[in-house]
Amino acid sequence: MLTAELIQEAADFLRGRIRRTPMERSQALSDHLGVPVYLKLESLQETGSFKVRGALFALHRARERGVGHVATCSAGNHGKGVAYAASELGMKATIFVPSSVDESKLKAMASLGADVRISEFPGYDETESWALDECESLDLPFISAYDDFEVMAGNGGTVALEVLEDVPEARRFVMPAGGGGHSAGFSFVVRDRFPDAHITLCQHEQSPAFQMSIECGRAVTELPAFQTLAGGLEGGFGTNTFNILRSRYTDVVLVSEAELRRAMRWMMAEHGHVIEGSSAVALAACFRNDFERPDAPTVIFISGRNIGEESLNNVLDEAD
C-alpha cells in the first residue's frame, strides 16, 4: 500500500544516494501564464531521469527481504535505473528488453553490469508477458516500472517532498503520466498536504490511457504501440496507480507529437537543457489554448533527458 510512511522511508533512504535536482524558475513561462512558474529538473538526475529513485528504493527493500537478484522489463529509463541501482547496491539485475531496443541504451545497461535479455518481440507488451513467464520459471522477483508501491513512493513521492520544500507556495502541478508511477506518488503527497491543489496530468493524444481509464471507470492497462519520441508515455496505465490517481487528479491535457517536439526546442532555446519527448508533453500542455490558466505558483515536472543524438538532431533541425 502507498502510505506517507513509505514515502518518508524512501526519501530517507535516497538522501545522499541521488542528486537533489534544481528547481529552475522559468521567466518566459511565468510571463506566459501570469504566475511564477518553476521547473523541477529531474532531467539532471543521476542516470538522466527520476526513475532511478524508485529503482533504488525498490531494490533496497527487496534486498532487505533477502533478495539478491531482481528482474524487470524496460528498454528505457526504468531499465537504466534498475541497472544502476543493482550496481550501487551490490545486487544482480536481469533486464528484459524488446528487440527494438536502441543500441546506446543496451550498452548503458550492460556497462552497469546488468544481465540484458533481448526479446524476440519488438513491442513492450509481448516482451513483458515473456519476461513474466521467464521470471516465474527462474524464480526471479519482478519489479514493475510503475504499478508497484515502492516505485511510486520513490519516483513520485520523494519528488513531491522536494518540490513542496523548495516552493511551498506552489498549488498547481503539471506532469507527464505514462503508467502513472510518478504521478500517483506525487499526487498522493500533494493532495494530502493541499486538498485544493490543482494537478494536471499530460499524455500523448495517441495514447491517452488515463483519460480512457477515467471514461471506462477502470484502468485501461494495454494500448497499442506507435512511433513517438515520447516512448515513456506509450501503452496502458497501471491498476494501482489509476486507483490512487482517480480521486486525486484535477484534469488531463493531451498533446500532439508536433507540440512535444516544439516544446523540446523551446526548452533548448529558453533554458539550454536537453529533455526527452516524454518530459516535453508537460511543457507543451502549458502552451495549449485548452490549458486552464493557473491562479497560483506552478511547478512543471521535467522527467528526463535521455534521447538519442540523432533524434535530438532531427528535432532541432525542424523550423517552428
Next chain:
Amino acid sequence: MLTAELIQEAADFLRGRIRRTPMERSQALSDHLGVPVYLKLESLQETGSFKVRGALFALHRARERGVGHVATCSAGNHGKGVAYAASELGMKATIFVPSSVDESKLKAMASLGADVRISEFPGYDETESWALDECESLDLPFISAYDDFEVMAGNGGTVALEVLEDVPEARRFVMPAGGGGHSAGFSFVVRDRFPDAHITLCQHEQSPAFQMSIECGRAVTELPAFQTLAGGLEGGFGTNTFNILRSRYTDVVLVSEAELRRAMRWMMAEHGHVIEGSSAVALAACFRNDFERPDAPTVIFISGRNIGEESLNNVLDEAD
C-alpha cells in the same frame, strides 16, 4: 590579494544562493584515460555558468563598501552573472556590450533589469576601453570579468573547495583558461592543499594567451578576436591571474575548433548534456595524443552551457 580567507568568505556567502552542482562520473573517459574521471558540471549552475559565483560575491563586497551601482563589460556569461547578481542583491548594473552581441544574451541581461549599453565597436577590446572611459566619467565601479581577486575567489576558489570535498582523492585537474579568473582561484586552492597536484590549462590554438605569456615571462593581455564557438576563451590573459598561475599550473594543452566541436557532440552523446564551446576545450584536450596520461583520479571542469540554438544545431549536424 587572493587569500584562503577571501575564498572561504566567498564560499560562505554563496552557500544557499547558488546551486551545488553535481560531480558526474564519466565511464567512457575513465575507460579512455585508465583512471576514474569526474565532470564538475557548472554548466548546470544558475544562469548557465560558473560566472555567477564571482559576480555575486564581487557585487556583495561592493555593496558592503556602500556601492549600489556597478558596471562591467561582457557580452557573455560574466555579463549574465552580473545582471543576475544585481537583481538578486537589489543593486543596479550597467553592462557594456560589443555591437556584435547576440540578441538572446541582450534580452537575458535586460530582462534581469540590467542597463545594457551597446558599443559602436564589434570587438571586446575597444568596447572595454570605451566602457572604462564611460565608467570614469559616470563614477561607476567597474568589475572585471577575471582580473579581480573577488571574482577569482568566487569563480575558481569556491568551485575548487566543492571539488575537493566531493572527490578528495583527485590529483589531476583539467580546465579551460580564458582570462584566468577561474583557473587562478582554482589552482590557488588545489596547489595549497596538494603540492603535487597536476593542473592542466586548456586553450584554443588560435588564442593561446597563457602559453604566450609563459614564453614572454609577462601577461599577454590583448590578442585579436577570431571566429569561434569558444568566445569565452578569446583574447588576452589577466595580469593578476597570470601572476598566480605561473607558479601553479603544470601544463597547457591547445585545442582546435574542430576538436572542440567534436567534444561538444561527444558530451551530448555520452552524457546528454549541452555544453558551450569554451567548456568543450577541456574535454577535447583529454582526447588528444599530447595529453599527458593521468596517474590519479581526474576532474574535468565543465564551465557553461550557454550556446545559441542555431550554433548547437550546426554542431550536432556535423558528422564525425
